[in-house]
Amino acid sequence: MNVRAGVDLGGTKIQAVIVDDQNAILGEARRPTPREGGPPAVADEIVVAVREASEAAGVEPGSLTAIGVGSPGAVDGSAGTVAQARNLPDWEDVFALGPSLTTALGPRVFLGNDVNVAVDAEFLLGAGKPYSSMIGVWWGTGVGGGIILDDKEWLGRGAAGEIGHTVVKLNGARCPCGRRGCLEAYAGRAAMEARARRLVVRGKKTDLFKIMKHEGRTRLSSGVWERALDRGDKVAVALIDRAVAALGAGAASAVNLLDVEAIVIGGGLGTRLGQPYADRIAEAMMPHLFVPKRPPAVLAAQLGDFGGAIGAALLTEPAPAAVPTRVARASG
Numbered sequence: 001m002n003v004r005a006g007v008d009l010g011g012t013k014i015q016a017v018i019v020d021d022q023n024a025i026l027g028e029a030r031r032p033t034p035r036e037g038g039p040p041a042v043a044d045e046i047v048v049a050v051r052e053a054s055e056a057a058g059v060e061p062g063s064l065t066a067i068g069v070g071s072p073g074a075v076d077g078s079a080g081t082v083a084q085a086r087n088l089p090d091w092e093d094v095f096a097l098g099p100s101l102t103t104a105l106g107p108r109v110f111l112g113n114d115v116n117v118a119v120d121a122e123f124l125l126g127a128g129k130p131y132s133s134m135i136g137v138w139w140g141t142g143v144g145g146g147i148i149l150d151d152k153e154w155l156g157r158g159a160a161g162e163i164g165h166t167v168v169k170l171n172g173a174r175c176p177c178g179r180r181g182c183l184e185a186y187a188g189r190a191a192m193e194a195r196a197r198r199l200v201v202r203g204k205k206t207d208l209f210k211i212m213k214h215e216g217r218t219r220l221s222s223g224v225w226e227r228a229l230d231r232g233d234k235v236a237v238a239l240i241d242r243a244v245a246a247l248g249a250g251a252a253s254a255v256n257l258l259d260v261e262a263i264v265i266g267g268g269l270g271t272r273l274g275q276p277y278a279d280r281i282a283e284a285m286m287p288h289l290f291v292p293k294r295p296p297a298v299l300a301a302q303l304g305d306f307g308g309a310i311g312a313a314l315l316t317e318p319a320p321a322a323v324p325t326r327v328a329r330a331s332g
């Protein structure tokens with residue numbers, strides 16, 4: 001049987017799955033991403049995650065057909081290297097992640113961009129399955145994206161899909177990328193947290209940071225936002241409303257340009273908030289759609305927390321020539 005591993009390498013966690021030839025999950029494991037020790041420490045933790053997931057699946061890591069890894073940063077699939085993985089600790093220089101994992105575990109390793117593999121998984125196995133064109137909007141720490149046209153991933157010259165850095169307001173809010181008015185400046189979790197902190201300094205009352213501390217977090221995670229919304233926290237509601245409005249404008253502009261059949265909302269916040277918020281984004285798109293009579297489907301991602309890892313496992317399917325080489329991504 002064609003049993004493979006997929007690994008989603010994130011800023012906070014490493015998720016590994018073992019899948020069969022139907023992409024059904026046979027075993028999984030999750031490890032925290034190490035904060036120290038740089039790329040070698042992260043590679044060691046991936047090895048542990050793959051071993052644990054293999055054990056859960058009842059297979060030997062050495063017997064896996066291949067291992068796929070979805071990584072942030074500048075991923076060179078053919079060289080097996082990752083550089084400038086900003087969400088990961090001390091990962092600026094080129095690191096040969098693929099070869100180091102092969103040395104430790106045995107099987108061949110395929111690397112891809114984390115957002116692209118997650119969008120691919122939704123297209124092939126999740127919410128995008130009925131369609132031949134879609135845009136994935138990955139709403140998390142940043143706002144990433146991926147484009148599928150005529151059943152194929154559209155990579156442009158290597159940097160396509162950066163919907164988070166489409167401009168929703170001229171001379172608008174400062175984006176973590178350094179520019180102004182990007183969608184991510186309004187909707188990215190990092191940008192929203194920075195704004196929430198500024199509002200607190202200005203005297204606004206919010207439970208966001210109380211909930212964060214109560215949950216033992218140091219950042220406003222998707223779960224913290226969700227709980228604050230459930231309580232009707234005014235600052236949280238206002239910031240999320242602002243994010244939804246910006247996502248609506250950005251997604252509608254992309255649809256005006258590409259006329260895709262579906263928008264799939266994924267990422268940490270998108271997955272957590274689910275279809276009710278996908279519906280709100282659909283509504284926020286309406287005033288901006290050039291052909292409002294025929295809006296695209298707007299759907300929450302269906303594969304949940306495992307989407308990234310399953311998408312990484314898809315990298316290991318035949319035709320390795322299709323493994324893309326990516327330039328640096330500004331968000332993930």
Ligand SMILES: [Zn+2]
Binds near residue numbers: 175177184
């Ligand atoms: Zn930007």
